Amino acid sequence: MSNAAGRRSGEAKSRTAMNEHLLKILIIGDGNVGKSSFVHRYVNGQFIKTYRMTMGVDYSVKMLLWSEKEKVRLQLWDIAGQERFISMNRIYYKGALGCVVMFDVSSSASFLSCRHWKQDLDxxxxxxxxxxxxxxxxxNKCDLDQRLVSADSIDRFSKANGFTAWMEVSVKENKNIVEAMRRLVQEILSVHSSLDLQPGPGHDVYPQLDSEGNRGAGCC
Incomplete structure (x- = not known):
């Protein structure tokens, strides 16, 4: 066998040995708390200043090289935070393996809404x-001076409502974005390992159209 053929054979075996996990993750919370900006920062490494309301759901994909033998493909579903879209959530939530609930530390109303979002999710x-x-x-927005929600309040709320963890993030300053998603992915893989389940193609569920026939886009 030639050297080139040997290399191709080795590469083929390497690709075959690589295990891929497919994880659908929801991004939920009130409008204008930074959900779409969070997804865009995480997927593309950029911060978008312009606000544009998400209509229904927006959808992004992120591939992670998790280890030498594992890849993780994330389907990130950015769900609209407006009340008129909440009735569609059962469709959008189908097949989800993990979730991010986000609020704005300068908006106490968005923090209080997290209880509703978590209950609806559960x-x-x-x-x-x-x-x-x-x-x-x-x-989110922990870089702002006008903070209205204390860390103690967040910690108590997180423990009382069954969250895996909580983190302060700043999409604008790129603080804890990658760290937060890695923490969530670790928990998802750990849970599914303990349940002897294997996330895979059976969870490859793509976005439904909203009532106006759009997938939605923007930075809410």
Missing amino acids: NKAMLPNGDSIPCILLA
Whole structure:
């Protein structure tokens, strides 16, 4: 066998040995808390200043080289925070394996809404054994001076409502974006390993159109 053929054979074996996990993750919370900007920062490494309301759902993909033998493909579903879209959430939540609930530390109303978002999630998306899917609480815009939600309040709320963890993040300053998603992915893989489940193509569910026939886009 020639050297070139040997290399191709080795590369083929390497690709075959690589295990890929497919994880659908929801990004939920009130409008204008930074959900779409968070996804764009995480996927593309850029911060977008212009606000544009998400209509229904927006959808992005991020590939992670998790280890020498594992890849993780994330489907990130940015769900609109406006009340008129909430009735569609059961469709959008189908097949989700993890979730980010986000609020704005300069908006106490967006923080209070997190209880509703988490309860709605727990009612519509769950693991095969009936437990809640892993969910992390993110306190965005921690770079702002006009903070209205204290760390103590967030910590108590997170523990009382079954969140996997919580973190302060700043999409603008790129603070804790990668760290937060890695924490969530670790929890998802750990949970599915303990349940002896393997995330895979069965969860490859693509966005439904909203009532106006759009997938939605923007930076809410």
